[in-house]
Amino acid sequence: MQKVEFSKVVGSGNDFIVIALSRGNYPGLKNLAQEICDRKYGVGADGLLVLDKVKNADLRMRIFNADGSEAEMCGNGARCAALWWANSVCKKQNVKMKIKTKAGIIESEVKSGNIKIKLTDPKAIKMDIPLAISGRKIKVNFINTGVPHTVVFVEGLDKIDVFGLGRQIRRHKYFSPSGTNVNFVEICAKDLIRART
Secondary structure: OOOOOOOOEEEOOOOEEEEEEEHHOOOOOHHHHHHHHOOOOOOOOOOEEEOOOOOOOEEEEEEEEEEOOEEOOHHHHHHHHOOOOOOOHHHOOOOEEEEEEEOOOEEEEEEOOEEEEOOOOOEEEEEEEEEEOOOOOEEEEEOOOOOOOEEOOOOOOOOOOHHOOOOOOOOHHHHOOOOOOEEEEEEEEOOOEEEEO
C-alpha cells in the first residue's frame, strides 16, 4: 500500500483532499482519487486536488472528482488550493497567485484568510434551453465558466428535488457526453437569490 501525504480542506461546503507532487510522485491519480475520496473506505471527499509548480503560473491544479474523472476547473477547489498553497508553500498570510487549470489561468488573492478568485471569462452562454424531463418541459440556462453549469430558475426552492431532478438534467442527452453541474436558483428580491446545487 502506497503512503500518501495529504491535507483535507473545506470551502463553501465542498471538501477536498490536497496532495502536492513536490512531496511525492503518485501514479494512477484517477484510481487514487476514487480510493481516497470514498466516504466509506477512504478519507472521504468531493474531490482530489493535485498541486505542483509550473513555469507559466505559480502553481498548477488538477481536479479529480470522487469518481476519478478529471474536471477542467472548480471554483471552490481553486479557493481551497490557493489558501493551502499560501499557507503551506508560500507561508504568507497575504499573497497573489496565478493557478493554471485545464480551463485556463485563474487569478487568486489570499488576504488574511479570505480568498478571492477571478475565473476565466464565461463562454458558451445559452438561455432558455427547452429540455424534456420525465414527460414535462422545462427551460434552463447554460454557462461555461471553465466548468459547465446549468441554471434553473424556480419558485419554492425548498420543494425542489435537487438530487433527483439535478441528476436527470446533469445526464440529459443535450449535455452529453460530459454532463453539467446543475444550480437551482430562486429570486427572493431584486438583490437577493437563493441557490441549491
